[in-house]
Structure formats: structure tokens, C-alpha cells
Amino acid sequence: MRLVQSVFELIQLFPDSEKSGMASMLKRTAASIPPKIANTFMQDEPADAAKALESVIVSLRELAGYLDVAQQLRMTNRRHFRRPRRRANTLYARVREVLDAIEAFEAQSPQPQFHLAA
Numbered sequence: 001m002r003l004v005q006s007v008f009e010l011i012q013l014f015p016d017s018e019k020s021g022m023a024s025m026l027k028r029t030a031a032s033i034p035p036k037i038a039n040t041f042m043q044d045e046p047a048d049a050a051k052a053l054e055s056v057i058v059s060l061r062e063l064a065g066y067l068d069v070a071q072q073l074r075m076t077n078r079r080h081f082r083r084p085r086r087r088a089n090t091l092y093a094r095v096r097e098v099l100d101a102i103e104a105f106e107a108q109s110p111q112p113q114f115h116l117a118a
Helices: 002-011 022-041 046-072 078-108
Strands: none
Touching: 002 022, 002 078, 022 046, 022 078, 046 078
């Protein structure tokens, strides 16, 4: 995935002293996103797929937070953060679109009605 690749490329620019701390958190968070997306496609029910997509959104927000901290700590030139941010924002928008579509579908689906026997 391009997002993971851009995060790993960014980390290569960090000072050696930070390659285990902040870099580790960024790697772990970025690497967790593709399997979460894949998990979405394994779900049989739209509600379960929506939950899986929500976990992707949480990871993207976490990644954005780590990118913010790394940039504020000046781990590397701020222009190097543009590509991972752009890719994270693009993925967030796409995931949000799919999640909104699932929620709209769920809202239109008839709800099962149960009748108690008298």
C-alpha cells in the first residue's frame, strides 16, 4: 500500500536516535491499516464491515497524530511529511465514503419485525 510505503520512506529520513521511538509507533500504526482494510472484505454483514472500517479510521487518526508529533519535533524537513499526509487524507476520504454508503444502505434496509404468538 502506498501509504505504508510513504511512511516507511519518511522514517528513513529521521535521525538515527529516533528510529526506534517515534519511528516504531509510525511503522506499527501504518502497517496495521492494510490488514484492517482486508478484514472489511471478510465480513458478511454490512454492520460488521462498517465496524471494520471504523477501526481503519481510528488507525488513520492515530497515524495523523503521530505524524503531527514527528513534524513538531522536527524529525525531518516538513516538506517530507506532505506525501504521507496526502495519502492518509485520501484514504480517509475513501474509507469515509464507503462507510457513509454502508450506513445509508443500512438505514434503507427494512428492519426485521418479530411478532409474539398469542
